[in-house]
Amino acid sequence: MRKPVIIGVGLTPVGEHWRLGLRDLAAEALLNAMEDAGVDKVDSLYVGNMASGSFIEQENLGALIADWAGLGNIPAVKVEAACASGGAAVQEGVKAVMTGLEDVVAVVGVEKMTDVWPSDATRYLAYAADAEWELFHGVSFVALNALIMRRYMKEYGYTEEDLALFAVNAHANGAKNPYAMFKKRIKVESVMKSPYVADPLKLFDASPIADGAAAVIITTEEKAKEFVDNAKMVEVAGMGRAIDTINLANREDLLILKAAKVAAERAYKMAGISVNDIDFFEVHDAFTIMAALSLESIGVAERGKGAMLAKEGQIAVDGNYPIQTLGGLKARGHPVGATGVYQTVEAVWQLRGEAPNQVANAEIGLTQNIGGTGSNITVNILRRV
Amino acid sequence: MRRLLKPIKDVGIVGYGAYVPMFRIKNEEIGRVWGVNGFPIQEKSVNNLDEDAITIGIEAARNALKRARINPREIRALWFGTESKPYAVKPSATVIAEAIGATPDLDAADFEFACKAGTEALQAAIGFVGSGMAKYAMAIGADTSQGRPGDHLEFTASAGGAAYIVGEKTSETLAYFEGSYSYVTDTPDFWRRQHEHYPRHGNRFTGEPAYFHQIVSAAKGLMEELDYSPSDFDYAVFHQPNVKFPLTVAKILGIPKEKVLPGLLSGIIGNTYSGATLVGISAVLDIAKPGDRILWVSFGSGAGSDAFSLIVQDAIEEKRELAPKTMDYVNRKKYLDYALYAKHRGKYIM
Amino acid sequence: MGRPMQVSRYWRHFKEKYRLIGGKCKNCGHVHFPKRPVCPECGGKDIEDFQFSGKGKVVSWTIVRNPPSGYEYYKPYPIALVELEEGPVVLAQLTDVDPEEIDFGMEVEMVTRKVREFEEDGIILYGYKFRPPIK
Structure with a gap:
């Protein structure tokens, strides 16, 4: 297998892009990434997107975006794994390069969420759950996470304030990211004062609905030299992906993200590292509870101790386990199908040493992207070349 | 006949x-x-x-x-x-x-x-x-x-x-039917047309010619056919659009209030319409003894009444x-x- | 409240939803909900219908205050994970209960209620919900 490296990244700010449509956002991110990589054409395009059919009545995103960005008659497809679509699209791009089928691959993650009524957005997001046995009952995605959150607090004795610390950390980091939706620090009290969306989960426990696109250019280590210096190269050293029951009620254990555990183990093995070698973690904090569970499931914290890391201040950029270094889903924003690619872009910044909120001497970073309530999870390990 | x-x-x-x-x-x-x-x-x-x-x-x-x-x-x-x-x-x-x-x-x-x-x-x-x-x-x-x-x-x-x-x-x-009797006339005291949200009713016309006439006729018809008098019944349940009407029926028929009250729930649950006497009878069956005889007379606007005589059996307990x-x-x-x-x-x- | 999809989509699950019918593996006896083509316990593929008693306990719950479109009229409503006495956990709405009364381990029983209606001219969907037992 060939060694895959990322040589270019591009993105749009995350936010409410009233004047830009999905194709505009995707093309902008894509062209930025190509410029960053110094390439003027790619062999193929993988699009990470969750729900364009529902949000903007548009499928066939491969054709739409490749055409709009002027990439010519290349192969281009959409990769869908709910909110993990971005992470999965990166993996598909990497696979294409590793197997030798394609030399220079573009991956773009994009979601346009603000063109629908809020209650419809809530509905479309819930399409990632089990339509027949969950959504049928009027459940929202927030509600599903609230069910986990309440059980987590009960089982381990945490309070809503404890979990709020994840949001506080995300905002502290997002404040330094020019591309973040919320560039504002918040306090635990602000989280506590925000209204319940699905008790005990509050508005500020949740990541915002947003528009955005992010892109990366992947090639082989050999080929990369034609375009960029070593300093710009970041290796995709490990990948893992796994599913779990789509229906939350069918899980053996409500408080373990089994898919994350399996995916992380695979990724660590492929990269030849252990969790202790990782310098920072971009985990999927769509809700504060998911940050806690993710840290436990990928082996950073023991079972029931994820929220303790936040209480102990270990998740800050200068802590032992920095997470959400550029705001995470909570502060950077969560344009669902794009999120996994945003995480990848941010990890590349950290490993190049050019992040606006730099983790000192970062060598290895992890991105973890969750689809559904943990039913489809990707873990990628990125390493400085 | x-x-x-x-x-x-x-x-x-x-x-x-x-x-x-x-x-x-x-x-x-x-x-x-x-x-x-x-x-x-x-x-x-x-x-x-x-x-x-x-x-x-x-x-x-x-x-x-x-x-x-x-x-x-x-x-x-x-x-x-x-x-x-x-x-x-x-x-x-x-x-x-x-x-x-x-x-x-x-x-x-x-x-x-x-x-x-x-x-x-x-x-x-x-x-x-x-x-x-x-x-x-x-x-x-x-x-x-x-x-x-x-x-x-x-x-x-x-x-x-x-x-x-x-x-x-x-x-x-748990209780068997001795017989029943139905009494029906075309008496439009209450109706709802297609596509209308609410029914219309004839106000006081819903009383004497509609409710009282049908229920009393049905009850009397049943008793005559079975050769019973009001005193043969241990309980009576009449359609109950309110509390007053069924008690008035009992008075007309000469049935003591005590035999009506156990199955008269309209004062605390209202008029459940098609469910009214059925819920009243279920309340009576909840407490009746084997051998008890129950008079059951419904009323439907438009109008008509069904009357039944029930005998409670041992299985009820x-x-x-x-x-x-x-x-x-x-x-x-x-x-x-x-x-x-x-x-x-x-x-x-x- | 949103246009219905073709009724076939809902109709094929009426029985399971009206009555809380799941699956039982003929090979290992494992019961699960909803009924699956492959036993999650032993991988057996011979699965028969299984009627649950409808009795269970609340494992976790939430109050939906911002529902997905189509459910707005009902808000706020409780949704719970209920562990059935036969083992499986199901997600469903709780009904006839105040949010303050709900607690971990609260006993509940299944009832069949309206789950969703589609506009004035659409179909009405019924399904299982849970409530505190009558007795």
């Missing part, structure tokens, strides 16, 4: 079950909104947001099945009497039949005859089983009744229902314990103010 309705075979009730939603609104609260005082009843039941005549019918039917202890697949007809059908066209009975596991080897239909649709279904069930056509038939009466906001009816129109499983008379029969009793539902209550009541009744335009 023989007027008594009596099938070839002796039939009776093998299972019964009632259901009343948990929500109540006091007449005072309705009066507060419309500036009315002096009320027909104390309070009435109100359906939850997720309840309709079908769901009420389902729970009543399940309770009846628990008492009957039969395989639902042996029910060969399910007839559902209601005037608040969730669908104008599409049977409600099929939903209930599916929900209780009675499908597919059965007949099913919705019956409508204002407030006597439930006993009308029962008459049909008696005939179906009594003729030997079927082993068991289920009759249900249930409503989430409509009353125009501010109208007299709004103070009483309520939600509830009960189900009866009719079978051939055996030791499993054991079977009544197999499902929640009527008063378990009646006593389970949560009060709504008018704003929430309006929400429960689907009055808000979204």
Whole structure:
């Protein structure tokens, strides 16, 4: 297998892009990434997107975006794994390069969420759950996470304030990211004062609905030299992906993200590292509870101790386990199908040493992207070349 | 001319079950909104947001099945009497039949005859089983009744229902029918046209020529045919649009109030329309002794009455314990103010 | 409240939803909900219908205050994970209960209620919900 490296990244700010449509956002991110990589054409395009059919009545995103960005008659497809679509699209791009089928691959993650009524957005997001046995009952995605959150607090004795610390950390980091939706620090009290969306989960426990696109250019280590210096190269050293029951009620254990555990183990093995070698973690904090569970499931914290890391201040950029270094889903924003690619872009910044909120001497970073309530999870390990 | 309705075979009730939603609104609260005082009843039941005549019918039917202890697949007809059908066209009975596991080897239909649709279904069930056509038939009466906001009816129109499983008379029969009698005339005291949200009624015309005339005629007709006098009955349940009317009927017939009160629930749950006498009878069956004779007379606007004479059997003692009793539902209550009541009744335009 | 999809989509699950019918593996006896083509316990593929008693306990719950479109009229409503006495956990709405009354381990029983209605001219969907037992 060939060694895959990322040589270019591009993105749009995350936010409410009233004047830009999905194709505009995707093309902008894509062209930025190509410029960053110094390439003027790619062999193929993988699009990470969750729900364009529902949000903007548009499928066939491969054709739409490749055409709009002027990439010519290349192969281009959409990769869908709910909110993990971005992470999965990166993996598909990497696979294409590793197997030798394609030399220079573009991956773009994009979601346009603000063109629908809020209650419809809530509905479309819930399409990632089990339509027949969950959504049928009027459940929202927030509600599903609230069910986990309440059980987590009960089982381990945490309070809503404890979990709020994840949001506080995300905002502290997002404040330094020019591309973040919320560039504002918040306090635990602000989280506590925000209204319940699905008790005990509050508005500020949740990541915002947003528009955005992010892109990366992947090639082989050999080929990369034609375009960029070593300093710009970041290796995709490990990948893992796994599913779990789509229906939350069918899980053996409500408080373990089994898919994350399996995916992380695979990724660590492929990269030849252990969790202790990782310098920072971009985990999927769509809700504060998911940050806690993710840290436990990928082996950073023991079972029931994820929220303790936040209480102990270990998740800050200068802590032992920095997470959400550029705001995470909570502060950077969560344009669902794009999120996994945003995480990848941010990890590349950290490993190049050019992040606006730099983790000192970062060598290895992890991105973890969750689809559904943990039913489809990707873990990628990125390493400085 | 023989007027008594009596099938070839002796039939009776093998299972019964009632259901009343948990929500109540006091007449005072309705009066507060419309500036009315002096009320027909104390309070009435109100359906939850997720309840309709079908769901009420389902729970009543399940309770009846628990008492009957039969395989639902042996029910060969399910007839559902209601005037608040969730669908104008599409049977409600099929939903209930599916929900209780009675499908597919059965007949099913919705019956409508204002407030006597439930006993009308029962008459049909008696005939179906009594003729030997079927082993068991289920009759249900249930409503989430409509009353125009501010109208007299709004103070009483309520939600509830009960189900009866009719079978051939055996030791499993908890009460059997001695006979029945139906009295029908064309008397338009109350109606609702297609596509209208609320019924219209003839105000005081609904009394003497409609309610009182039909009920008294049916009760007298039944007693004459069976050669009984009012004193032969231990309990009497009459259609109960309010508290006053059924007590007046008792007075006219010479039946003491004490025999009527156990089955007179309208003061605390309102008028459950098609469910009214069925719920009243279920309350009586919850307390009656073997050997008791019960007079049961419904009334449906338009107009007509069905009258039945029931004899309670030994099986009642054991079977009544197999499902929640009527008063378990009646006593389970949560009060709504008018704003929430309006929400429960689907009055808000979204 | 939103246009219905073709009724076939809902109709094929009526029985399971009205009655809480799941699956039981004929090979290992494992019961599960909803019924699956492959036993999650032993991988057996011979699965029969299994009627649950409808009795269970609340494992976790939430109050939906911002529902997906189509459910707005019902808000706020509780949704819970209920562990059935036969083992499986199901997600469903709780009904006839105040949010303050709900607690971990609270006993509940299944009832069949309206789950969703589609506009004035659409179909009405019924299904299992749970409530505190009557007795």
